[in-house]
Amino acid sequence: MTDNTFIDGFLAACLAGMITGVGGLGIFLKKRYLKSQINQLLNIAAGVMLAASFFSLLVPSMNEIVRHGNDIYVSAFKYALAVFGGVVLIWTLNVLIPHEHNEMGHHGPHFDIKKAWLFVIAITLHKLPEGLAVGVAYGAETIINPISLVIGIAAHNIPEGLTIAISLMAAGTKRWKAAFTAFLIGLVQPLGALLGLGLMNFGYGFIPYGMALAGGTLLFVVINEILPETYGTKDNNKSAAAVFVGFIIMTYLTMVFKD
Ligand SMILES: [Zn+2]
Numbered sequence: 001m002t003d004n005t006f007i008d009g010f011l012a013a014c015l016a017g018m019i020t021g022v023g024g025l026g027i028f029l030k031k032r033y034l035k036s037q038i039n040q041l042l043n044i045a046a047g048v049m050l051a052a053s054f055f056s057l058l059v060p061s062m063n064e065i066v067r068h069g070n071d072i073y074v075s076a077f078k079y080a081l082a083v084f085g086g087v088v089l090i091w092t093l094n095v096l097i098p099h100e101h102n103e104m105g106h107h108g109p110h111f112d113i114k115k116a117w118l119f120v121i122a123i124t125l126h127k128l129p130e131g132l133a134v135g136v137a138y139g140a141e142t143i144i145n146p147i148s149l150v151i152g153i154a155a156h157n158i159p160e161g162l163t164i165a166i167s168l169m170a171a172g173t174k175r176w177k178a179a180f181t182a183f184l185i186g187l188v189q190p191l192g193a194l195l196g197l198g199l200m201n202f203g204y205g206f207i208p209y210g211m212a213l214a215g216g217t218l219l220f221v222v223i224n225e226i227l228p229e230t231y232g233t234k235d236n237n238k239s240a241a242a243v244f245v246g247f248i249i250m251t252y253l254t255m256v257f258k259d
Contacts, residue, residue: 006197009138012146013131013193016154017186020127023161024182027175038163039230040242045156046226047246049130049218055254056137056149057215058083064143064208082209086216090129094224097125116171120164124185126225127160129217131189135196136214140207148257152250157186 026033062079069075100118130153137146161182168178199210231239 005138005141009135009146009197010190010193012138012150013134013190014187016134016150016157017127017131017189018183019154020157020161020164020186020189021179021183023158023163024165024179026158026162027165027169027179033162033166036235038159038166040238041159042163042226042230043239043242044246044249045159046222046230047243047248048152048156048250049222049226049246050243051247051250051254052149052152053133053215053218053222055251056144056146056152057133057211057218060140060144061208061211061215065212068205068208078209079212082212083216083219086129086213086218087220089213090126090217090220091224093125093128097121099125113171113173116167116173119167120181120185122225123160123164124188126221127185127188128192128195129214129221131192131194132196132199133192133214133218134189135193135198136200136210137196138193139197139200140211143207143211145257148250148254151253151257153189156246157189161186 061082065075065079066072069078098118099122100115134146134150134153137144137149140146164182164185165178168181169175173181196210196214199213200207202210227243231243
């Protein structure tokens with residue numbers, strides 16, 4: 001990997017991460033957001049992330065591993081193992097670090113500051129694998145164009161930043177402080193990117209496995225962190241529609257930025 005790739009990847013993750021702060025500024029735009037509005041935005045974000053993990057990481061890595069492998073059974077096994085490794089990695093992190101999902105299956109308002117923070121920690125935690133994915137994508141620049149993944153992650157940071165700020169505000173944190181905290185939490189992504197870029201320095205042979213691993217972590221984030229929080233049981237159809245909107249937008253973006 002060249003120095004330029006490293007710097008590009010880090011800067012891209014910084015920019016994407018800072019968009020979380022832009023989302024946080026949303027609390028200055030409107031006095032109140034409905035829980036359902038926030039959930040729909042996060043559902044769109046989940047769709048974006050689903051498409052991003054498949055099209056920008058999992059599928060290209062699969063193709064690359066098959067192209068370089070001699071035995072399809074061995075290649076497929078190694079690929080599956082790498083995806084599973086990503087899931088296990090982030091799952092372990094999730095178990096080790098205390099955080100909270102709202103029992104109702106919905107985001108806030110959390111009026112208890114401790115609860116609000118435990119929820120914010122959950123979002124902070126999952127920003128690490130997202131940043132890692134950006135770093136990995138840049139490290140795999142020879143195989144994929146990382147731009148669509150970066151755009152997808154940046155876009156999904158907007159509703160997440162807003163959620164962080166709203167949860168903290170509902171727990172009594174001052175408006176500007178809540179918005180600033182959202183900005184700071186966004187900076188976890190460039191940290192993750194450093195990890196991802198470091199990982200990809202292991203040499204060319206490791207790159208497709210790094211992508212598979214990052215794809216696994218992103219999938220875990222969507223399936224275990226975002227969807228269970230937002231997928232309303234009452235508004236199943238609306239939630240599904242929002243997820244598909246995100247998925248289709250990201251599919252379009254992936255094709256447009258393919259080369
Ligand atoms: Zn996220």
